[in-house]
Amino acid sequence: MISIPVELKDRSYDVDIESHSLERAGVALASLGSVSRVLLVMDDNVEPLYGERVSSAIVDRGLDLDVVVIPAGEESKSIDVAYSLWEHFLDCGADRHSVAVALGGGVVGDLTGFVAATYQRGIRFYQIPTTLLAQVDSSVGGKTAIDLPKGKNMVGAFYQPSGVMIDPEVLQSLPDDQYRSGLGEVIKYGASLDKTFFETLEKQVEQINARDSDILGKIVAQCCRLKAKIVAEDEKEISGRRAVLNYGHTFGHAIETTLGYGTIPHGFGVSIGSILAARLAARLASKGDKRFNSIDETWINRQIELTQKLHLPAFLADLGRRFGDSPETSPQRLVELMSTDKKTEFGKLNFILPTSLGECVYLRGIAPEDVLAVLT
Numbered sequence: 001m002i003s004i005p006v007e008l009k010d011r012s013y014d015v016d017i018e019s020h021s022l023e024r025a026g027v028a029l030a031s032l033g034s035v036s037r038v039l040l041v042m043d044d045n046v047e048p049l050y051g052e053r054v055s056s057a058i059v060d061r062g063l064d065l066d067v068v069v070i071p072a073g074e075e076s077k078s079i080d081v082a083y084s085l086w087e088h089f090l091d092c093g094a095d096r097h098s099v100a101v102a103l104g105g106g107v108v109g110d111l112t113g114f115v116a117a118t119y120q121r122g123i124r125f126y127q128i129p130t131t132l133l134a135q136v137d138s139s140v141g142g143k144t145a146i147d148l149p150k151g152k153n154m155v156g157a158f159y160q161p162s163g164v165m166i167d168p169e170v171l172q173s174l175p176d177d178q179y180r181s182g183l184g185e186v187i188k189y190g191a192s193l194d195k196t197f198f199e200t201l202e203k204q205v206e207q208i209n210a211r212d213s214d215i216l217g218k219i220v221a222q223c224c225r226l227k228a229k230i231v232a233e234d235e236k237e238i239s240g241r242r243a244v245l246n247y248g249h250t251f252g253h254a255i256e257t258t259l260g261y262g263t264i265p266h267g268f269g270v271s272i273g274s275i276l277a278a279r280l281a282a283r284l285a286s287k288g289d290k291r292f293n294s295i296d297e298t299w300i301n302r303q304i305e306l307t308q309k310l311h312l313p314a315f316l317a318d319l320g321r322r323f324g325d326s327p328e329t330s331p332q333r334l335v336e337l338m339s340t341d342k343k344t345e346f347g348k349l350n351f352i353l354p355t356s357l358g359e360c361v362y363l364r365g366i367a368p369e370d371v372l373a374v375l376t
Contacts, residue, residue: 002217004224006140007232008160015140015164015224017217022128022167025054026061029099029126032162036097037064039089041112043072046104046130049173054103054128066092070108074262077107077146079155085115099124099162105131105178106138106266110153113144117159127164131174132182132216133267135166136189136223141231141245147261151340152253158236166224168217176311177265183208183310184248184267188274189223191303192247193230195358197222198306205309243362247352248274254337255316258329264319271312272319275303280366280374281353287370294356302357316375331375335368 001018016028029038038058042051047069058065068088070076089098100123102112109127116125129139145156171179190198201208207215227245234241252273256264278300285292307314313322316329338349348365355361 002221004221004228006160006228008235011142011160013161013163015166015228017166017168017221017224019167019169019213019217021165022050022053022170023057025101025128025165026057026059026063028163028165029058029063029101030061032099032124032126034097035063035099036095037066037093037099039092039094039098039100040065040067040103041070041085041100041108041115042067042103043070043076043105043108045072046108050103050130050170054101058101066094070111072107074107074147077111077153077261079146082111082115082146085111086119089115089119094119094123096120096123099126101126101128102139103128103130104134105129106134109134109139110143110145110156113142113159113161114146114156117144117157122159124162125159127161129164129166130170131178132171132220133178133185133265134182135168135171135220136182137185137227137245139164139166140224140227141242142235150257152257152261160235166220168213168220171216172211172213177268179211180310180312181265181267184265184269184271184274184307184312186219186223187303187306187310187312188247188270189226191274191278191357192244192352192354192360193226193358194222195356197226198357201310202306205306208310240362243350244352244360247354247360248272248277250338250349250351251276251334254334255319255329257337258333259319259323264323268313268319271307272314272316275300275307275314276374277351278303278354280351280370281355283370283374284353284363284366291355291361292353295354299354299357331372334375335371338371 004015100116102109127139129135142160145153148154248270252269255269281292281295
């Protein structure tokens with residue numbers, strides 16, 4: 001087992017990565033101490049795959065268990081579903097010694113964490129992520145949220161889990177789009193934070209496409225190390241350091257929003273958004289900003305090549321061919337949506353942009369015309 005600490009003083013916890021570890025869920029939860037009830041939340045895709053295994057592991061440790069199954073999909077990150085969970089927690093007698101467990105992908109984790117953060121002003125919750133995207137990103141760091149119709153993750157809280165258990169073997173059951181979506185976040189880590197990791201991904205394309213369990217375990221571990229370090233430095237995005245984890249997300253969230261939540265997997269938006277961010281950096285370099293002199297067509301094409309080798313979309317046109325063209329993806333509409341992004345300040349567009357392979361900066365106040373030019 002690989003155990004990666006997330007150092008946050010009294011809110012510290014470990015991310016434990018081990019193949020075939022779902023059967024240890026009861027042991028892990030019991031070790032938290034004084035658990036009055038376990039509230040296991042999953043969606044109707046995960047329930048037939050892993051619901052019985054995890055439920056049995058919890059009951060076998062003598063813990064009281066309640067199970068909630070929600071509809072799969074981004075639409076469940078809503079106030080209506082959150083309300084139904086609050087009511088269920090109350091009806092089954094959940095108290096401040098209860099633990100909410102998120103078994104599933106990012107939607108289940110974000111939703112369960114938000115409900116746990118707000119029910120009785122906060123009860124413990126535990127993450128058991130079953131998608132690659134959740135394992136490398138959303139399960140670590142304590143960001144919880146639900147969506148609003150006009151913005152993704154607009155209502156939420158920073159609320160750290162009591163622990164994270166990751167079983168790389170569950171990735172074998174992921175539908176291909178969900179697997180590729182996670183790889184969009186994986187590339188993000190290498191391109192923006194870790195040159196050596198990016199180069200490793202380039203060398204291991206064949207094994208990654210084949211879902212080699214050993215390689216995937218190492219990839220998940222490195223992504224979690226990178227995120228844990230940054231979260232420890234800037235848990236609530238006060239200094240701006242944590243914002244670098246959102247490389248590609250300003251463009252990506254706008255693409256997701258305009259197409260409709262759930263129309264495309266989140267990592268598809270991130271993969272295209274990361275390349276658009278690189279193009280924006282190159283444009284600023286052409287206008288004399290020396291911080292981005294290393295970002296040229298050669299650099300951008302290297303990122304595009306890895307993206308395409310991992311069967312991810314690199315351009316907006318790729319989405320049109322796959323999901324159908326939408327007039328709402330016009331450059332003007334995308335810039336309009338970016339103005340409501342959480343990283344927007346005082347009406348100015350802010351982006352995380354690469355300065356070299358494995359390095360990036362948080363840049364405030366970028367002119368909308370530069371963003372339009374990149375999208376055009």
